[in-house]
Amino acid sequence: xxxxxxxxxxxxxGTATASTALRIAIPLGVLIVAxxxxxxxxRLTSVPSYILPAPSVIGRTMVADWPLLWGSLQVTLETTLxxxxxAVLGGVGLAVLFSLSRIVEYSLYPFAIVLQVTPxxxxxxxxxxxxxxxxxxxxCAWIVAFFPVLSNTMxxxxxxxxxxxxLFALYGPAPAPGIWGRFRLRARTLWILxxxxxxxAFMAGLRIATGLSLIGAVVAEMAAGSAGAGSGLAYRIIESxxxxxxxxxxxxxxxxxxxxxxxxLAMAGLSHLALRHWHESERRPEP
Amino acid sequence: MxxxxxxxxxxxxxxxxxxLSLTVVDNEFLSLLGxSGCGKSTALRILAGLIAxTAGNVVWTDDxxxxxxxxxxxxFQDPTLMPWAxxxxxxxxxxxxxxxxxxEARDRIGESxxxxxxxxxxxxxxxxxxxxxxxxxxxxxxxxxxPRLLLMxxxxxxxxxxTRFRLNDDLLAVxxxxxxxxxxVTHSVFESVYLSDRIAVMTARPGAIAAEVPIDxxxxxxxNFRTSAPYAQLCRDVSDRLASRNRAGEA
Numbered sequence: 001x002x003x004x005x006x007x008x009x010x011x012x013x014g015t016a017t018a019s020t021a022l023r024i025a026i027p028l029g030v031l032i033v034a035x036x037x038x039x040x041x042x043r044l045t046s047v048p049s050y051i052l053p054a055p056s057v058i059g060r061t062m063v064a065d066w067p068l069l070w071g072s073l074q075v076t077l078e079t080t081l082x083x084x085x086x087a088v089l090g091g092v093g094l095a096v097l098f099s100l101s102r103i104v105e106y107s108l109y110p111f112a113i114v115l116q117v118t119p120x121x122x123x124x125x126x127x128x129x130x131x132x133x134x135x136x137x138x139x140c141a142w143i144v145a146f147f148p149v150l151s152n153t154m155x156x157x158x159x160x161x162x163x164x165x166x167l168f169a170l171y172g173p174a175p176a177p178g179i180w181g182r183f184r185l186r187a188r189t190l191w192i193l194x195x196x197x198x199x200x201a202f203m204a205g206l207r208i209a210t211g212l213s214l215i216g217a218v219v220a221e222m223a224a225g226s227a228g229a230g231s232g233l234a235y236r237i238i239e240s241x242x243x244x245x246x247x248x249x250x251x252x253x254x255x256x257x258x259x260x261x262x263x264x265l266a267m268a269g270l271s272h273l274a275l276r277h278w279h280e281s282e283r284r285p286e287p
Numbered sequence: 288m289x290x291x292x293x294x295x296x297x298x299x300x301x302x303x304x305x306x307l308s309l310t311v312v313d314n315e316f317l318s319l320l321g322x323s324g325c326g327k328s329t330a331l332r333i334l335a336g337l338i339a340x341t342a343g344n345v346v347w348t349d350d351x352x353x354x355x356x357x358x359x360x361x362x363f364q365d366p367t368l369m370p371w372a373x374x375x376x377x378x379x380x381x382x383x384x385x386x387x388x389x390x391e392a393r394d395r396i397g398e399s400x401x402x403x404x405x406x407x408x409x410x411x412x413x414x415x416x417x418x419x420x421x422x423x424x425x426x427x428x429x430x431x432x433x434p435r436l437l438l439m440x441x442x443x444x445x446x447x448x449x450t451r452f453r454l455n456d457d458l459l460a461v462x463x464x465x466x467x468x469x470x471x472v473t474h475s476v477f478e479s480v481y482l483s484d485r486i487a488v489m490t491a492r493p494g495a496i497a498a499e500v501p502i503d504x505x506x507x508x509x510x511n512f513r514t515s516a517p518y519a520q521l522c523r524d525v526s527d528r529l530a531s532r533n534r535a536g537e538a
Contacts (some may be wrong), residue, residue, distance in 0.1 A: 162369055167381070168384060170336075188384075192380075192383070199371070241351050277412055278370045278413075278414060283414070
């Protein structure tokens with residue numbers, strides 16, 4: 001047969017790194033300018049630090065209170081990650097189960113929706129009554145993170161090219177008769193076709209779930225904190241508010257935001273690793 | 288194999304085919320030619336066993352006992368490659384579904400890729416290929432099962448003319464080498480006359496065979512044939528039949 005048709009080259013690497021550097025430098029510059037303006041205005045108007053502390057005061061508090069804050073950070077991070085892990089396990093597990101059996105889907109999916117639409121802050125007090133405190137906090141993180149994983153994975157598992165499914169009918173062995181045979185065919189399609197096709201949607205769900213898991217953990221800590229115990233970052237924030245220790249409140253807030261950003265970047269990195277070879281979302285535009 | 292009085296009415300009430308009878312002769316290149324929406328693809332899918340007819344039946348004339356699914360290769364209108372898998376892994380799929388391991392399949396995958404001229408792109412991902420090369424990969428996937436019957440559903444309709452001409456020639460060359468029967472669905476008169484040994488012209492709504500036009504199977508198919516007087520005459524002949532039948536259908 002004759003020579004193949006044209007073939008496009010990979011984009012140049014040089015311009016790509018330059019644009020990446022710019023994308024980091026610009027927001028960093030904005031941040032520095034904003035912090036400078038904040039510091040200046042606080043100093044010039046001499047606002048007391050229990051109303052609005054200057055960035056430098058927040059920085060000093062962060063260093064001075066580090067042992068306390070670090071301990072709280074670990075507690076919150078642990079809850080967030082564990083909640084997320086359980087949400088992925090539950091969400092993916094249930095989505096796979098739903099794709100294998102319609103009956104399971106019909107019987108359980110409505111309850112998953114109920115779990116999603118009920119505001120977690122309203123459920124938290126109840127959970128705190130029935131469950132030990134750390135378990136209740138974990139349950140809250142799980143509840144809010146679970147649904148995006150489930151619904152995105154379900155969507156992904158279903159959005160398979162129909163023609164690709166027909167290839168299975170064409171080339172696969174005829175399915176054995178009965179429920180077991182149908183089940184085996186579905187399991188095989190799931191593994192070869194639906195699972196990789198679902199990966200981009202799952203990754204999108206995972207990113208949302210990561211942020212939500214942190215929110216769930218913080219909300220539950222706040223509910224628990226007001227019930228009298230706790231040691232996560234959210235508890236530190238409430239405690240600082242009661243004591244008018246506003247610099248520490250800010251420090252805890254900064255750490256919380258930092259955790260959120262780091263988790264987001266980690267998930268974006270994971271998504272890139274999983275999809276970079278083939279999915280449009282992870283491909284660089286041609287220069 | 289043959290379709291006998293086949294009809295297909297979809298669940299939404301659309302009658303795609305009505306009393307369609309068609310015999311596919313061993314080793315011929317048969318084109319199903321018709322306007323879009325005339326049920327060509329439906330007929331092809333029934334031949335492949337992808338959908339069941341609501342009337343009539345499909346008969347295999349050789350030995351009805353064997354499992355014919357294993358002898359069919361199918362090429363869709365779109366390349367329908369799995370975007371997350373390399374070209375080689377895409378071509379592996381039909382064998383994989385039959386339980387052939389990646390290592391055992393390696394030679395056959397390579398052979399199939401070489402046959403369609405993309406042996407060097409085994410490890411490329413589909414998004415790295417041009418439209419014509421994706422279609423070649425799709426063809427390689429159909430050929431890897433060494434089909435006796437190759438079914439093609441407007442495979443080159445989305446390609447530009449130059450690429451289509453080249454793929455037409457390459458398809459004929461591959462068929463020469465493998466000697467399989469081809470049923471080729473198209474809405475292009477020129478393409479069908481260029482490729483076929485026989486053309487079945489279809490009417491629309493519900494689809495049925497309006498006429499069968501034999502094309503001299505021994506004539507060489509090359510650039511000379513494409514510009515020759517007999518070619519032009521045949522195209523005109525087929526066009527006339529297509530037009531008259533579909534005018535009658537509209538009236």
